[in-house]
Amino acid sequence: MKFERYGIGIAKGLTVTIRHLLRHPTVNQYPEQRLNISRRFRGNELVWNQNKCTGCGTCAKACPQGAIEIVTATNMAENKYVVEKYQVDTGYCIQCGLCVESCPYEALYFSHTFECARYRRGELVQGKEDMLETPERKVSGYFYPDKANKLPKQTLLVEKVTEKR
């Protein structure tokens, strides 16, 4: 004799909801609380290395969107190019990674950050200073297996958060 039809099924459902009521909700409040994401995460912001860049402009040629703008000048004394202007319009960027893959001097990387939303269109354009590597914008292992191997083995979401801002 199955008892599911005589209210036992309803009672089971009621205990499930009550248990959810008594435990902590599984959601987190995104802008204020974030989950810690893995260092192995491939983000969508570019990191540019000023010292390694020779100003060859391969990245700009590789970009299918034409989002990278690079202006160089010649430094006669040291016999090399100086990058005067390097800016990426991230509003056009499709995060394809062709620029990173095409760079012959390993001067361009993907960072592991991903929050590039801005309030104004103009803020989407990143200049030289915005693209340097900082503690917040670390390089990800994308296209560089030797860098990827040095990163800790982690799953996508490392731990239940909880950074409050």
Add this chain to the structure above:
Amino acid sequence: MATFDFDIYSLVGFQAVPPDWPGGFWWHWLFFTVVIISFVLAMVMGVIYIERRGMGRMQSRLGPNRTGPFGLLQPVADAVKVLLKEDIVPSAADKLVHWLAPVIAFAPVLVIFAVIPFENGALLADLNIGILYVVAISSVSTVGVFMAGWGSSNKYSLLGAMRNVAAVVSYEIPLVLAIVGVVLIAGSLSLNQIVVAQSIPFILLQPLGFLLFFAAGCAEINRSPFDLMEADSEIVAGFHTEYSGMKFAMFYLVEYAEAVAISAIITTLFLGGWKGPLLPPWLWFVVKVVLVFCAMVWTRTTLPRIRIDQLMAFAWKFLFPMALLNLFITALQVLAGWPTQLIWAMIMVNFAVMAIMVLIWSRFFFRLGWGRIEV
């Protein structure tokens, strides 16, 4: 005090206001009108907050928490939003009916509270036919809902309104029969007298009656899992599809005011109303109403919406015979004098009878259209 010689007393058996009451009839009327309106509006706001937060937590989320501390101002934000919205009337609508419907739906809900005692004798009108009055009045808001469905000139609105009428007509019967069991034990139709008669809460003497009343009450006011008249996944928003702005707010208010009203009636009939130790009686009443409402939120979160044929089958093939049997057994017990003498025997027998009847009926007698699905 001695001056009210209205005929209405002899008609409805109005019990005179307490002798220490300051002023006369009209002061009593003014005071309780203000109290009832503010009580209903305050309870509705609190209850909306409880439902949204409680439902959120039961579904493992947080619920609204952005407006004010713990999201306490969410009902206020909702009200302001809805007030600022444009009032849209469909060009094909029956303008007068469309305009009148929310008012007609809302008035009876407010009027129900006239006979619900907040403390011993503290009620607007102690009618000696109190519960009959409640049953009669509460059906009137269905007229408002049906007017909304008809006046909108929208298929979905009309469909939702028809479903509501069908549900109310069907569920009124087990609802009333469940009430009659209580009335038999209490020996009075006056809600205040019913509360006074509860030396122990009637939920112990009438467990089956309580379940029947709870289920039928939820169906009567169209709360989930019986919310077929505004089933979002089937008929847009049912009868209030074409409503916006303040008129929609009225329907929203009606929905929750009805929930509070049913909670208050359940409290009065089954849970001992304002009776309770330590706390002041009115606070006990509010606490019990909120508890009953929480149980409604609990069932709403847990149970999925039922189909229209299941709704009808549940009313006519389960609740109705159960209510009849419950009434019969209660009548026998009252004839035997159990409510006053062998009270514990009555409690035990009633709980056993509830379990056995529900089991037997659902095992052998309850079928959904005997294999045919006819909607």
